[in-house]
Amino acid sequence: MKKLLVAAAIAAAFGSAQAQQTVKIGMPLTLSGQFADAASQMLNGAKTYMKMHGDTVAGKKIEIITRDVGGPAPDVAKRLSQELVVRDGVDILAGYVLTPNAMAAGDVSAEAKKFMVVMNAATSVVITKSPYMIRTSVTLPQVMETFGTWAATKGGLKQSYTMVTDYGPGIDAEGAFQSAFKAAGGNIVGAVRFPVANPDFSAFVQRAKDIGPESIFIFIPGGAQPAALGKAMAERGIDKKKTRVLGSGETTAEAALKSMGDNALDIITAWHYDYTSKNPLNVKFVKEYQGVSGGRNPDFFSIGGYDGMHAIYEALKKTKGNTDAEALIGAAKGLKWESPRGPMMIDPETRDVVQNVYIRRVQKVGGELVNVPFETIPMVKDPAGERRKQAAAKK
């Protein structure tokens, strides 16, 4: 009987040791539908990290389990996150391309006490949904407010006309840019919003031209729209030397530049990552990434996935493989590292991403259109997060 008990105890100990050999990371992503491309870029970023750094950390094997959310569907995202926790027994939740999905999953992370890594979802407030959440992508105010301040100070612009797409991120970008630009002494001479689906830009561009502002700020989704807008600006004769054209990184992403052609020249954008960066870490990352993705170049979704995995790996190293959410979030707070995008940090207080914002201009380098950075604003914190912190301190 005693022998049996001992055997059982050994078996149990062995069994639990076996079970602890893997760390499961659950990733509910938009793998089908409109945002499938973003999700696959993000997943490839994460896979690239695992390829470059091995799939074991602190003696444990890392295993990724993906689920398809299908689109902006918070009820599904929440259910899948719940199921990953209760059914698949994941230790960490990660991914999340879209804000509503990340918000809904934040509840699961808080309730089930699971470490959660947001690899995209760029609305500032997402990070407040769970005390066990970090973000490794970017926040809209981080880039857009920084850009607004830069434009009115070092950029030397006194006037701007804003043109944004009439949807959540567009409205947020408009608000962030306008408030920062005005606070730094600039003057907003007008604003217009495009409809989301198939807008005809020429009328909007003509209106902007009639007002004749010193600069135009643009925020539109990637895809086919940048090309249409570039064409409209060329047709209406907007001279980018006289009227500065400012935009977000999406406006001049790889595919957008290809479709816009020379119309993109001299557009100035603020962003946190570009695959053409000559940073040796990035050169290596791009090469590895192309191997994983079948020849595609990484974008900001990819770098979010890559750095998200880095944060997970480093946190696990610090906790020696302990996946308890308190331990992991404690280890992740204040984490600093060199990423292919440049130096970055997880803010120890807000748990949000801190990173360089690069001001770039589209130029021709060796016959190719490239976003050439000419100014770096170092280690920018999410301004909206800082305001939340101050408001909380006042109370």
Next chain:
Amino acid sequence: MANARRLEVVFWLCTLLPFVLTPNYLSLASQIAITALFALSLDLILGYAGIVSLGHAAFFGVGAYVAGLIAKHYWTEPISGLLIAGVLTGLLGYALSHIVVRFRHLALIMLTMGFGLLIAEAANSAHDLTGGADGLQGFRVPGVLGFKFDMFGRTAYAYSLGLLFFCFLICRRIIRSPFGLALRGIRENATRMPAIGAPSLSHLRKAYTMAAVVAGLAGAALTQTTSTVSLETLSFGRSADVLVILILGGAGRLYGGLIGAIVYMVARDQFSGINPQYWYFWIGLLLVAVVMFLPNGILGGFSKFLKPKN
């Protein structure tokens, strides 16, 4: 008839099985129950009254947002929120019914789709009220009748299933009443029914309003059990999905929407678990197979199978 009654009892007893057999699938079960309720609501108008709608998510979404807004700005007690959501979607349905029932066939499809898109776009632009593309934020429905909405979805499933059962009983009563019979008459021949004393248009208006109420209840239940609302609840995709579910299960049969929801959602869950990237392929295959071999849906096929001589 006694046999059918026994089958029904067995079916509803089976809906309790997930509590014991698959306790890790209760969140899914809860969303299946809500989808089944939504499909039941579409069945009222499509299966029994012949109103083809491609914009039924309008009511689902309005119910979802009403429940969300009540929880955000007023109180978080869910049952009263559910009732208010039902009443308000009913009013919306009644208002729209005056236009909808005047049309048939293709025009009707275009019209309902148009209303659906209008309401979805209105919700998108009313950013301050609905939260726009980010979804409604900042509310949480903690529980119902003292039971907390837990991680495993136990309370959520009990709540959704209770609501489904209650609504089902009412729908069943309506369908088997003379009014339900008149609806089927209108579906078969709308011009002849008034001649035997059944006013087609007012009957259709009533049916449409009832369907709106049920869809609104389903939407509200989804909001309350998940504490989330997004524009997706109003989307064309949701309208199309529920139509597919109903056709899959068998339109014009009380259990059609229920069976359709179970088969479709479980298939989605399993296929997307096996292959998260390309699982729509298998869903497509399933739909083609069902339509080819069971043209009246799964239930239609079954009843043919059970009564081969009829």
